[in-house]
Amino acid sequence: MPLSLLALSVALYVGGAVASVVLPERGASWTVAITGGFGALLGIAASVPVLIDGHAVTAAIAGPFPFAHFSVRLDALAAFMVLTISLLAAAIAVFGAAYVEEEYAGRGIGAMGFFMNLFIASMMLVVVSDDAMWFIVFFEMMSLTSYFLVVFEQDDEAISAGWIYFLIAHAGTMLVLIAFLLLFARTGSFDFATFRSATLPAPVASVIFVLAFVGFGAKAGMIPLHIWLPRAHPAAPSHASALLSGVMIKIGVFGIVKVGVDLLGAATVWWGVAVLGFGAISSVLGVIYALAEHDIKRLLAYHSVENIGIILIGVGIGMIGIAAGQPALATLGLFAGLYHLLNHAVFKSLLFLGAGAVISRTHSKDMGRMGGLLHLMPWTALAFLIGALAICAVPPLNGFVSEWFTYQSLFIAALHGSSLLRLVAPLSAVMLGIASALAVMCFVKAFGVTFSGEPRSEPAAAATEVGWPMLIGMGWLAACCVMFGIGAPIVAPVIRDVAASLGGHGIEVANNFVVFPGDTGIGELSTPLMAVLLIGLAGVPLVITGLFAGRRPKPRIGAEVWACGYAPDARMSVSAGGFAEPIKVLFRPLYGVRSWADGCFAATRPWFATIPASAGRTEQYWDRWLLAPLGRGVQALGEQMQFLQGGDFRIYCLYIVAALIVLLAVAIG
Amino acid sequence: MNAAQPVTATASPESEREQATRLKRTLLHDIRRSVYVFRIDSGGCNACDIEIFAALTPVFDVERFGIKVVPSPRHADVILCTGAMTRAMRLPALRAFDAAPDPKIVIAYGACGCTGGIFHDLYCVWGGIDKIIPVDVYIPGCPPTPAATIYGFALGLGLLDQKLKATHHVEAEGEQVTVTHPRIPYGLRIALEREARRMAGYRQGREIVENFFILMEQDDGAPIRERIADFLARENDPRLAEIVHRLEEICARGNGGTDQ
Amino acid sequence: MSVSTESRRGTGYVAALRQKLPSSVLDESWQTAEQATITVTREALPEAVETLYYGHNGWMSVVVGSDERLLNGHFAVYYVLSMEGSEKSYVVVRALVPPDTMEFPSVTPKVPAAVWGEREVRDMFGLRPVGLPDERRLVLPDDWPDDLYPLRKDAMDYRLRPEVTTETETYKFINAAKSETTVVPLGPLHITSDEPGHFRLFVDGEDIIDADYRLFYVHRGMEKLAETRMGYNDVTFLADRICGICGFTHSVAYASSVENALGINVPPRAATIRTILLEVERLHSHLLNLGLACHFVGFDTGFMHFFRVREKSMELAELLTGSRKTYALNLIGGVRRDILAEQNLRTRQLIGELRGEVTRLLDILLSTPNMRQRLEGIGRLEKQVARDYSPVGPTVRGSGHHRDVRIDHPYAGYGSIPVGQHVMDGCDVLSRTLIRSQEFFDSITIIEHCLDNAPPGPVLVEGFTYTPHRFALGYTEAPRGEDIHWSMLGDNQKLYRWRCRAASYNNWPSLRYMLRGNTVSDAPIIVASIDPCYSCTDRVTVVDVRKRDATVIPYKEMERYCRERTNSPLK
Amino acid sequence: MFKLLKEVFRTGNVTVRYPFAPLPASPNFRGKPQYDPERCIACAACTIACPANALSMETDTAAGKRTWQLCFGRCVFCGRCEEVCPTGAIALSPEYELAVMDRADLYQTAEFRLASCRVCDTPFVPKKEVDYVIALLVHAGLPEAEAERRRAVVETCPACKRKNDVPRVGSLGPLHQMGMIP
Amino acid sequence: MPGFGQLALAIGQAAALLLLAPLASGFCRVLRAKIHTRTGPGFLQDYRDILKLLKRQEVVPKGAGIIFRAMPFILMATLLLIAMALPVLTLASPLDAIGNVFTFICLLGLVRFFFSLSGIDSGNTFAGIGASREATMGALMEPVILLALFVAALLAGSTSLGQISTSFRSLSGGSIAAEIAVLFAVAFAVFVEMGKVPYDMAEAEQELQDGPLTEYSGPGLALLKWCVGLRQVVMATILIGVFLPYGAAASASFETLLWAALAFVAKLVCVFLIVGVIENSVARNRFFLTSRSTWAGFGIATLALVFYLVGL
Structure with a gap:
């Protein structure tokens, strides 16, 4: 039953995709919205039963390739992913219906719908594939469709972002492919079931894991393989960015879990440590880079790097737990990671949708040209605020709950783990702490500069609230943020089951409005109580001020901002760059900030000549040391390879023959 | 200006004044032991400001009466103005006055603040604080000493009585001035x-x-x-x-x- | 007045100028033995000033504009240079500006230090310094009409208050930063500046990329007042109110400018009393600055303790002059109060206490853990910038230049008193602060020396002859640096033209360079480190080539309302 | 830090008791100008000397009155009035508690009667001033009768004097008693 | 979930801390005045100030939105929530479901988020810079406070504040050196979080004219002043309630609670005395050099971790 629902859902997406190309524009956008919406509902319907009863559902369908059956397995993890995808897809379908018509009318709505639907369908298929061959096929399909979404704007920025994305996505796929081929070489099958049961020598397993980790890590946007992410996500249309950041990068995490835990059984401790380490570093660096951004979507994209890091911390702890034979720790870690995966998907897509709504009104991605939208777009602002609070791990929203569990898993790891872990876990917790403190700063800036103060540009001053479909899309996700936070005692056991299906051991995480990491003695948390108390306590200052309300003159609203007696001026309100500048200075080495204070004092003779151009300029290392050589390398390689392009068709025939011979050799060998 | 809109917006000037009177009386009662002061130098020579500093510092310590100088006019109950109100300071002073919550007490400080002092009729001053904003208390002096400042505050808050009163002398019949030291040539x-x-x-x-x-x-x-x-x-x-x-x-x- | 040729100091400079610009020097006159005024042709003005400034170690003291159409049919500009080479003297370069063109070549491109002076001349007289790179208003407020020049003799009555022309500020600030910056408005009503001035910091986060400022909020029009309502003897009381902190130095500078012009010899006892009070004022001013420095870096305890001790200097002033501030002690020809035994004893006692207290406080201050961190390397005024802008007082002495009027051009009683000179090379706030603290103890020594060696005799001369149209310079070393007054006497016991230039006026233009590259949190302490005195600076006012695009916001309305409420309900 | 605490303990509390206890200013303090209208001869010397125009005189010939006015709000406490006053009618006192709630309370006024010119009968000079001049003449050794004779000269307004061309009276201008030589 | 008694205790202690807060800040003002060698206001001055401000008009700048107006309420509610969950008089936290180190840290994040955001929302330059500083200080202090609490939790074997308090009372963590180092690290963090000189970066009066408080007036300012005091008291309570729980009641009887209350007040006075002396004898740090001392604090916390690991 779940599988047929799933199949129906995928069929709806594909059908919608095809229809979208065929139908006229207006029809296309609605078709996509309707098929997407129903597809998402069917996806939810398919996944929920599996999540509740916890039994995997499988099916094998004959495919054209004799060596790889198209087998489908909807287990707890897959169902969890399908649910995540579907929750978002539903919101995006509703949002997109209005959004594309407003923003992309006449610019290929049909094509966009086509790629969107195929993109969602391919992601669904990736997570349920139980066969390496098909996994790769859908994985590649996902990359391709998303590539087209990235380059959709067709401007320089999008094309260059698309190019980098294409490069890294395929480099990643290549590594994953090699990993699977190595497994295939050992087992002779592309079937995941075979992989699971295979026993591999430790070095081989490690090589496979490393290949898959790097390959999927690239997809997930883990540092240092993140460089495509802050370029590609902002370039895409906002609702596509929501999907890219909300789920696609999670497919990378899913891949790591799939290969590392599900297929290889997290054989060695250092795998988990590596995942944990990369996670911790990603979490801090991601947010630090986010702080330097003025472009709201790039800022959100960098936050995806951060949150992938947080998810990986949980996953890493889980893998360590499995490898070290501490199933409680394993389950807790995976649970924290998966919980955060779901939460991040929800609030990040919410934020991207909010950003999309704002951009559609201000026609700029630069936060410096926004401002004052709190009055003009109050509902969008509220939704964005909820998303921002959630991503900052502010109680009692969902981001807080999953980060709380991440901290707890680190704590238990430090308490009961090996001596290495006893050192690594506290430090990871510190990095996580820095990341969340900086996230607070970053979202204060993002929300403040975008929505608060006075409008900083004419379009911003003329902005109006977006239409109801977009508000419903955002509202749905905002509601999810609140539900997954306050409803943690209900949600947690479900995700715990998913984690337990991987980690092998169930732990108690919730009881009676309280969640806890296995043992209430370690620590407990009650978000419902917190919510009730916060609301109740807000009554205290209300009563205090209310007591004197009669004694006070009426408030005076709209007084001039106090600028020390001078005429206030829009340039006096804090700017996106200025707000985060202290961090740039304090973390100077991480940004590679160089101060530019040229010609300051030579300036006196030639009257008002040049003076310091700016306090500092950010030059990120990754671009300099990773992207630039990579780009240069590929280009050089391409130039080297040009000799192959003889232009003679006989030479191409020769290539085909050679390829066949190699394939035969591999097949026989 | 929208200061005190509740009063100005609808009411006629007459009832506006009454209401303002009532509000100020309440204010005086409320701030008797807690006074936040915002300082405006509307073009003074600095001596007044120095003496205000002197009043804040240990020897005179106005904080013992709950008087505190605040950095933002939004916190102010009392606006303390020094200087002859130069042309350039008119706008800043008006902005500060507007920025403070209603009602508020304005104190003109020093000879310049009270009337313009030695600069009273110059081309680039308006000649006293009360030419631009309404003043409630005048503290003369060039500059007033810290003790005079304390006295002025106490007077404004209704804690001490006013000593100086307007006097008018009319020459009496037969009033004559005698020559002193008549014995010395x-x-x-x-x-x-x-x-x-x-x-x-x-x-x-x-x-x-x-x-x-x-x-x-x-x-x-x-x-x-x-x-x-x-x-x-x-x-x-x-x-x-x-x-x-x-x-x-x-x-x-x-x-x-x-x-x- | 005839000054005997052999007693003249500074003849070398005049000769050098004659040699360099043989046909351009039109006239030479000597006001005192060390004040020469050289009239040059208009065209040669920039070169003449540059020759003296960079060629002969001259420092720009002040630029004086004067409407001399009643005397010789022309406007005149005077560039006063303090010559600090081998011969210490003042050389004034004068050029006449014809009333038909009202133009003269700007000196600023060659000597940056002239920039404010020329902007001011532009404001007050409508003369146009051709080639002046910065033609914004300096002194006059933004709402002043464009073509009304207050100091022209035929312009207006001193009481004329023209209609307001704009209801918002229109000053254009210069920001040379190339990257995006936020504006931080510091003032005119900022908690740390006890006086109004608007500093506009262009910042990137906390870093100051560039800074510009609009001062002269305190411009009241004193110079016009001195030429109109007041008699020349009353101006000493006006000069007292140029600045509440260093008013007495202004008063002395003014009095000595008239005394120099009229050839009055002040009795030695009066000169000594002036010296004592000048040093009392320095005691007070340096204590104030040290206290405020503590305040601005958040060390309020230091602030409170310095101000506690400062009360003793206030008591001293009250004892000697009858008032804690604004001493009202000077008359042309002497002083109004003597120092009798009672005051003498109490003064000695008070300065003794001060010496002990301040020694302890400075010790506490310098051993406060993060004090040095706040002061060291902050607000650097490079030596060359200092040379270009002619700052004065501890500001320039903190950048390694030996300038002190008390030593270079002794006045009052300083000729016979050993004055220590404190110069440091740190160029930063710390250097300036340390110089002030050392000078504090010097002042105590000077006061003691004066009390010990006070000469007998009268404190006032009377019965001098008043001669119209004489002019001369008067100068003092205020706590903040050189104050200079240029007075020309008129008929009717009134001044014809009075130009007073406070120490801070010369220190402001280089402030921009001190602010750049520091952070917002350092801005107050940097501004305080030049110990600025806004009111000094602002006695007069700038006109800019601005657009008339001022938007009208309802200030008129606001003002109306305020006026209506003049019937304050409290009455 | 310990140096500071030592200093704090050494100094204790330095705050004065004012206003709970009086705080006298130094004896030479230049405070409120204390005006004794009975000793004033309305000669206007102070109003000329006052740099701030805090002192002013208004002559109302129609009503035969001269009004002297002191505005405490404008006074800069320089003491010039005290310095030039011939009769000691005004002197700076150590009083400093001058704050008021009403602007009108800042003014002290005194009204003096004018004596009329003997020739044209226009009021022009304060009666008290004339009396004082005569008293001085007597003090300077002039016989009483001669002094009274001179009253006629003093009570002639400048315009009439010029008209009458009385040569010797010029030096007896009513405004220059201070330097008057009999 | 907490029982009725615990809930009552939680509400009681939050109310007590709320009422105590102006007294504590009044105490600071008096102490400050004494160090300035002046008389100073009375201990009750802050009550008078707050009461007065509650009666003053509220002025809201143009452009400021709901965040600006709601912030004081959110701030007070959050601080009260923290106050409810702290072990104040008892060794255990009255609300275990909230009294947890990670929850505590995240609640501080909530405070910081709205405090900073209101600074930007007001549209004032100085408020904006203050907001930026507040957020930066958060990022600088997070490692110190997190690691210190983490080690404390490790020593106690639980992240519950009540458990940590119990463990510190009985010194059962097994590593005295680590406990002492934790105590110092927490004391440092608490001092910084109290927002006193030299770390009063966000509200630096002379530099930023009160930072985010600049635009507040009337009741908003009253609540904020109260919250500033409450925050200081809450921070001090973290130190004395969790890490110096001497005198705290192990069981909740009336008599023990009374003694615990006395002990608590005595400890609070000591903390404010020390804090007052420190804040009045130094200058404010240069903002960009603040990280030096926070890294020193982190060093102490790391030392605690090392001590714990080697079991010293």
Whole structure:
């Protein structure tokens, strides 16, 4: 039953995709919205039963390739992913219906719908594939469709972002492919079931894991393989960015879990440590880079790097737990990671949708040209605020709950783990702490500069609230943020089951409005109580001020901002760059900030000549040391390879023959 | 301006004033032991500001009365204005006045603040705070001393009574001014007074010459020289001795000595 | 007045100028033995000033504009240079500006230090310094009409208050930063500046990329007042109110400018009393600055303790002059109060206490853990910038230049008193602060020396002859640096033209360079480190080539309302 | 830090008790100008000397009155009035508690009667001033009768004097008693 | 979930801390005045100030939105929530479901988020810079406070504040050196979080004219002043309630609670005395050099971790 629902859902997406190309524009956008919406509902319907009863559902369908059956397995993890995808897809379908018509009318709505639907369908298929061959096929399909979404704007920025994305996505796929081929070489099958049961020598397993980790890590946007992410996500249309950041990068995490835990059984401790380490570093660096951004979507994209890091911390702890034979720790870690995966998907897509709504009104991605939208777009602002609070791990929203569990898993790891872990876990917790403190700063800036103060540009001053479909899309996700936070005692056991299906051991995480990491003695948390108390306590200052309300003159609203007696001026309100500048200075080495204070004092003779151009300029290392050589390398390689392009068709025939011979050799060998 | 809109927006000026009166009375009651002061220097010479600082610092310490200088006019209950209200400070002062919550007390501080002081009629001043914003308390002085400042605050808050009252004197019938020291010849007196001023300035000179006159007029039998010597011995001040000797010389030169 | 040729100091400079610009020097006159005024042709003005400034170690003291159409049919500009080479003297370069063109070549491109002076001349007289790179208003407020020049003799009555022309500020600020910056408005009503001035910091986060400022909020029009309502003797009381902190130095500078012009010899006792009070004022001012420095870096305890001790200097002033501030002590020809035994004793006692207290407080201050961190390397005024802008006082002495009027051009009683000179090379706030603290103890020594060696005799001369149209310079070393007054006497016992230039006026233009590259949190302490005195600076006012695009916001309305409420309900 | 605490303990509390206890200013303090209208001869010397125009005189010939006015709000406490006053009617006192709630309370006024010119009968000079001048003349040794004779000269307004061309009276201008030589 | 008694205790202690807060800040003002060698206001001055401000008009700048107006309410509610969950008089936290180190840290994040955001929302330059500083200080202090609490939790074997308090009372963590180092690290963090000189970066009066408080007036300012005091008291309570729980009641009887209350007040006075002396004898740090001392604090916390690991 779940599988047929799933199949129906995928069929709806594909059908919608095809229809979208065929139908006229207006029809296309609605078709996509309707098929997407129903597809998402069917996806939810398919996944929920599996999540509740916890039994995997499988099916094998004959495919054209004799060596790889198209087998489908909807287990707890897959169902969890399908649910995540579907929750978002539903919101995006509703949002997109209005959004594309407003923003992309006449610019290929049909094509966009086509790629969107195929993109969602391919992601669904990736997570349920139980066969390496098909996994790769859908994985590649996902990359391709998303590539087209990235380059959709067709401007320089999008094309260059698309190019980098294409490069890294395929480099990643290549590594994953090699990993699977190595497994295939050992087992002779592309079937995941075979992989699971295979026993591999430790070095081989490690090589496979490393290949898959790097390959999927690239997809997930883990540092240092993140460089495509802050370029590609902002370039895409906002609702596509929501999907890219909300789920696609999670497919990378899913891949790591799939290969590392599900297929290889997290054989060695250092795998988990590596995942944990990369996670911790990603979490801090991601947010630090986010702080330097003025472009709201790039800022959100960098936050995806951060949150992938947080998810990986949980996953890493889980893998360590499995490898070290501490199933409680394993389950807790995976649970924290998966919980955060779901939460991040929800609030990040919410934020991207909010950003999309704002951009559609201000026609700029630069936060410096926004401002004052709190009055003009109050509902969008509220939704964005909820998303921002959630991503900052502010109680009692969902981001807080999953980060709380991440901290707890680190704590238990430090308490009961090996001596290495006893050192690594506290430090990871510190990095996580820095990341969340900086996230607070970053979202204060993002929300403040975008929505608060006075409008900083004419379009911003003329902005109006977006239409109801977009508000419903955002509202749905905002509601999810609140539900997954306050409803943690209900949600947690479900995700715990998913984690337990991987980690092998169930732990108690919730009881009676309280969640806890296995043992209430370690620590407990009650978000419902917190919510009730916060609301109740807000009554205290209300009563205090209310007591004197009669004694006070009426408030005076709209007084001039106090600028020390001078005429206030829009340039006096804090700017996106200025707000985060202290961090740039304090973390100077991480940004590679160089101060530019040229010609300051030579300036006196030639009257008002040049003076310091700016306090500092950010030059990120990754671009300099990773992207630039990579780009240069590929280009050089391409130039080297040009000799192959003889232009003679006989030479191409020769290539085909050679390829066949190699394939035969591999097949026989 | 939208200060006190609740009052201005709808009400007529008459009831506006009444309401403002009522509000201010309540305010005075409320801020009796907690006064937040925002300082506006509307073009003063700094002396007033220095004395305000002096009032804040240990020797006078106005914080003991709950008076505190605040950095933002939004916190202010009292606006303390110094300076003659220069043209350039009109807008900043109005902005600050507007920025403060209603109602508020305005204190004009120093001669310039009260009326424009020595600058009262210049082209680039408006001549006093009350030309631009309504003033409730005036603290004269150039500059007022910290004690005068404390007194002014206490007065404004209704803790002390006002000492200075407008007075008007009308010349009475037969009012006449008598000549002082009638026994000293007029010419000598003028010469002594001049010399004393030349030697010790108008104030100390006057004091010295008054003492000298008293010595001259004393008729206890002893010769004047001895009386002066006694006086100088009592005072034990070489500079005073020098001056008094000069005066003696003039006396010696002749009573009617009018030469310069 | 005739000054005997052999007693003249500074003849070398005049000769050098004659040699360099043989046909351009039109006239030479000597006001005192060390004040020469050289009239040059208009065209040669920039070169003449540059020759003296960079060629002969001259420092720009002040630029004086004067409407001399009643005397010789022309406007005149005077560039006063303090010559600090081998011969210490003042050389004034004068050029006449014809009333038909009202133009003269700007000196600023060659000597940056002239910039404010020329902007001011532009404001007050409508003369146009051709080639002046910065033609914004300096002194006059933004709402002043464009073509009304207050100091022209035929312009207006001193009481004329023209209609307001704009209801918002229109000053254009210069920001040379190339990257995006936020504006931080510091003032005119900022908690740390006890006086109004608007500093506009262009910042990137906390870093100051560039800074510009609009001062002269305190411009009241004193110079016009001195030429109109007041008699020349009353101006000493006006000069007292140029600045509440260093008013007395202004008063002395003014009085000595008139005394120099009229050839009056102040009695030695009066000169000594002036010296004592000048040093009392320095005691007070340095204590104030040290206290405020503590305040601005958040060390309020230091602030409170310095101000507690400062009360003793206030008591001293009250004892000697009858008032804690605004001493009202000077008359042309002497002083109004003597120091008798009682005051003498109490003064000694008070300065003794001060010496002990301040020694302890400075010790506490310098051993406060993060004090040095706040002061060291902050607000650097490079030596060359200092040379270009002619700052004065501890500001320039903190950048390694030996300038002190008390030593270079002794006045009042300083000729016979050993004055220590404190110069440091740190160029930063710390250097300036340390110089002030050392000078504090010097002042105590000077006061003691003066009390010990006070000469006998009168404190006032009377009966001098008043001669119209004489002019001369008067100068003092205020706590903040050189104050200079240029007075020309008029008929009717009134001044014809009075130009007073406070120490801060010369220190402001280089402030921009001190602010750049520091952070917002350092801005107050940097501004305080030049110990600025806004009111000094602002006695007069700038006109800019601005657009008339001012938007009208309802200030008129606001003002109306305020006026209506003048019937304050409290009455 | 310990140096500071030592200093704090050494110094204790330095705050004065004012206003709970009086705080006298130094004896030479230049405070409120204390005006004794009975000793004032309305000669206007102070109003000329006052640099701030805090002192002013208004002559109302129609009503035969001269009004002297002191505005405490404008006074800069320089003491020039005290310095030039011929009769000691105004002197700076150590009083400093001058704050008021009403602007009108900042003004002190005194009204003096004018004596009329003997020739044209226009009021022009304060009566008290004339009396004082005569008293001085007597003090300077002039016989009483001669002094009274001179009153006629003093009570002639400048315009009439010029008209009458009385040569010797010029030096007896009513405004220059201070330097008057009999 | 907490029982009725615990809930009552939680509400009681939050109310007590709320009422105590102006007294504590009044105490600071008096102490400050004494160090300035002046008389100073009375201990009750802050009550008078707050009461007065509650009666003053509220002025809201143009452009400021709901965040600006709601912030004081959110701030007070959050601080009260923290106050409810702290072990104040008892060794255990009255609300275990909230009294947890990670929850505590995240609640501080909530405070910081709205405090900073209101600074930007007001549209004032100085408020904006203050907001930026507040957020930066958060990022600088997070490692110190997190690691210190983490080690404390490790020593106690639980992240519950009540458990940590119990463990510190009985010194059962097994590593005295680590406990002492934790105590110092927490003391440092608490001092910084109290926002006193030299770390009063966000509200630096002379530099930023009160930072985010600049635009507040009337009741908003009253609540904020109260919250500033409450935050200081809450921070001090973290130190004395959790890490110096001497005198705290192990069981909740009336008599023990009374003694615990006395002990608590005595400890609070000591903390404010020390804090007052420190804040009045130093200058404010240069903002960009603040990280030096926070890294030193982190060093102490790391030392605690090392001590714990080697079991010293």
